[in-house]
Amino acid sequence: MLELRNIKKIFNQNTVNETTVFDNFNLSVKKGDFVSVIGSNGSGKTTMLNIICGSLPIEGGEIIIGDRNLTGQKEYKRYKNIGRVYQNPSLGTCPSMTLLENMSLADNKGKIYGLGRGTDKKRINYYKQLLSRLNLGLEDKLYVKVGLLSGGQRQAVALLMSTMTPIDFLILDEHTAALDPKTAEVIMQLTRELVIEKKITAIMVTHNLKYAVEYGNRLIMMCDGKAIIDKSGKEKEEISVDDILDTFNKISIEKGN
Amino acid sequence: MKKFMALAIAFALSLSFVGCGDSSANESAGSTDQINNEASEQEHSDNDEKLKISIAQFAEHGSLDNCREGFIDGLKEEGFEEGKNIEIEYQNAQADMGAANQIAQNFVNDKADLICAIATPMAQACYNAADGTDIPVIYTAVTDPVAAELSNENKLSEKNATGTSDKLPVEQQLKMIRAFMPEAKKIGILYSTSEVNSETAIEQYKEKAGEYGFEIVESGVNQSADIPMAAADIASKVDCITNLTDNTIVSNLAVVLDAAEKASIPVFGSEIEQVKNGCVAAAGLDYIELGKLTGKMAASVLKNEKKANEIEYEVISQSNVYINSQALDKFNLSVPDDMKESVIEAE
Amino acid sequence: MAITLSILEQGLIYAVLALGVYITYKILDFPDLTVDSSFPLGAAVSAILITKGLNAYLCLIVSFLAGAAAGLTTGIIHVKFKVRDLLSGIITMTMLYSINLHIAGKANLPIFNSENIFSISPLKDYLGGFNTLFIIFLVVLAAKLVLDWYLKTKSGYLLRAVGDNPTLVTSLSKDNGTVKIIGLVIANALVSLSGAVMCQQQRFFEISMGTGAIVIGLASVIIGINLFKTASFLKPTTAVILGSVVYKACVAIAISFGLSATDMKLITGALFLAVLILGNLGKGKKSNA
Secondary structure, three states: EEEEEEOOOOOOOOOOOEEEEEEEEEEEOOOOOHHHHEEOOOOOOOHHHHHHOOOOOEEEEEEEEEEEEOOOOOHHHOOOOOEEEOOOOOOOOOOOOOOHHHHHHHOOOOOOOOEEEEHHHHHHHHHHHHHHOOOHHHHHOOOEEHHHHHHHHHHHHHHHHHHHOOEEEEEEEEOOOOOOOHHHHHHHHHHHHHHHHOOOOEEEEEEOOHHHHHOOOEEEEOOOOEEEEEHHHHHHHOOHHHHHHHHHHHHHHHOOO | HHHHHHHHHHHHHHHHHHOOOHHHHHHHHHHHHHHHHHOOOOOOOOOOOOEEEEEEEEEHHHHHHHOOOOOHHHHHHHHOOOOEEEEEEEEOOOOOOOHHHHHHHHHHHHHOEEEEEOOOOHHHHHHHHHHHOOOOOEEOOOOOOOOOOOOOOOOOOOOOOEEEEEOHHHHHHHHHHHHOOOOOOOEEEEEEEEOHHHHHHHHHHHHHHHHHHHHHEEEEEEEHHHHHHHHHHOOOOOOOOOOOHHHHHHHHHHHHHHHHHHHHHHHEEEEEEHOOOOOEEEEEEEEHHHHHHHHHHOOOOOOOOOOHHHOOOEEEEEEEEEHHHHHHHHOOOOOOOHHHHOOOOOO | OHHHHHHHHHHHHHHHHHHHHHHHHHHHHOOOHHHHHHHHHHHHHHHHHOOOOOOOOHHHHHHHHHHHHHHHHHHHHHHHHOOOEEEHHHHHHHHHHHHHHHHHHHOOEEOOOOOOOOOOOHHHHHHHHHHHHHHHHHHHHHHHHHHHHHHEHHHHHHHHHHOOOOOHHHHOOOOOHEEEEHHHHHHHHHHHHHHHHHHHHOOOEHHHHHOOHHHHHHHHHHHHHHHOOOOOOOOHHHHHHHHHHHHHHHHHHHHOOOHHHHHHHHHHHHHHHHHHHHHHHHHHHHHHO
């Protein structure tokens, strides 16, 4: 499904601040996988996501999703079959537009944004139905500007919006980090339901070790641009939060922190 | 609630600023309004009745100010004196087109008895604003009333307007330069592309230059900031520079003089104010006279002798040669003998 | 009465410009200085075509298209050549100055002796003194209704989204740049249309007529949006139009009280600041979101 081949990423190339994040990084994700990615700050998790989406250019290597080679393709084109939910809840929605307008926008992804009516009235009931499963009472707030909703509500909407149209690949970029624990739990549940229901391949970057262990069928721990733990299937099921913490500590000691 | 506060403050602000302005003028203007409104319903014989003369000037500028002064003098000579039988309201647009339209509109709304519009854009704004009313517009300092569509080819206006033109005495200027500098070949002219009058004047210069053995080198600028470079460039290519009445260039006269001095060439002006400020000489219109002439035209309209659209616009052809002896000395120039009698020292 | 009429005329003409500025400033969050030249561009195009005998109403359409081209230029400079927003506008504005002079042929082009949209109005005889206002009102109404309609289309949704949250537009697999260009095209087309109407109303083109157009536009938008914020039944486009009229009214009142043009810019700035301070909420809320 997703192939990262020999990725090379250098920041500030040819300056004194030159930093190599990835040198010959490889990753292969199978269709239907739900991969949790953890790692300390600066380990390259978010950089990896940005490379996949094209927010950052790469100095070498190839990015392939399905049968499409995305290398060098413009960011917005890559999103054709990719959905992304950000850490910041306001990045997934338009604050000055109403909930209904936001839903309509997302519903049209992949089609032409022409001069047709922005909101298809026939779809309103469908949107309500989608929103009602969140149990956040949002189905009654269709005409409220999204900017007035809480962070958790917005993140839930962002998740719905990003999976509304058929996508192959979902990127979750620490999408619960800015939420309180209870809301985070709700969002994680919803994520799992959507991923299973729509059979989406997903990569989730998180700092929450519990979620990393609990959710998904594969776990990757990154350090200095390498995957130092990569467990899937049965091995993944057996791994515990303590095991990961041990590894974290070991790295920290090696690094002299 | 907030919006009311905002509105209130907005208005209060504009009013308070008005208050800071010329308060005495406001009061007198205000009181005239009342007098006029009451008076206009009465017969003309009423002693208290004063005609309202509104002067709209496009920009602040020596020549234009002289026009205004002359206009007031001209009216006075014909028996219309401020405070006695007329009240004068004066507004200056400071070269802002939006303000010019607003001022014109206000004068029309205030039912002025006559509007005097100084300089081309102001004349056009007033001409347009007064269209459809019976307020006569008397313009002055319009270089080419026909090109500005204020008048037809027969020097008469289609609407209730007439005035005076300040067409540059180009031939006299060329003749004068030839007299001062018998050897000179090239004359440089700086102008700004935004002023239509300058283009007209350059065409005239080019047309006539040959007759006096000159070649015209012109250089257009788009903004004040371009003048130092353009002046230095043109000064290196010509034997002398002559000015038009171009507002942008005249406002930056010091820069032009400086560049010319570095190249040791003299600058000739186009009117007395420029000579006062350091140009060697000018065959210039007397703007006070131009204003007076305009004032007299206005007077004859006010006296109901003629309607404005029955009066041909006038061009004053007579010009004086103004000199600045100090500046002439600097470039080792002297007044030709046959002109010694007629030149006027500009002070 | 006469003063009310002239305030409404002037205010509504500039309202079309304000609608354009509303798109760039409020929707796109793009400080577009092209306005100072696209306003006289519309005037220059209209004036020269009128002197060539083209129907005055058709002139409005050509002016509208010319403005669209100006917006397209700014958009391409910004998006394709990655020049900063403010600079792209300044570059186009500067170039247009010369182009405007070339179009009109000179710095001041009168059209006193030609027909214009007001003089050829079929309703002229019935409306008398209100003819001019009526025609201007129709133009504003048309501009407003079309803009309202557009903002409700899919393309319009995307335009609103791009200023609000460009990341989302990318996530929807749409190019931010293209959307911004569309916004600039529409905005400058409206500004140019406003210039065309202005020129036909004052019946001459003057190269300096665009000076400060952006300030008038911004003031109208800010006054309109902030003053009528609490009136939620008003569409923002309506608020902007009212803002333009309020602004012109303040200026006209100031002048008729004898305020000299020397102080005008000071007042404009102060008025601007007062409304901003009083309504310093719109933008703040947005960034807290």
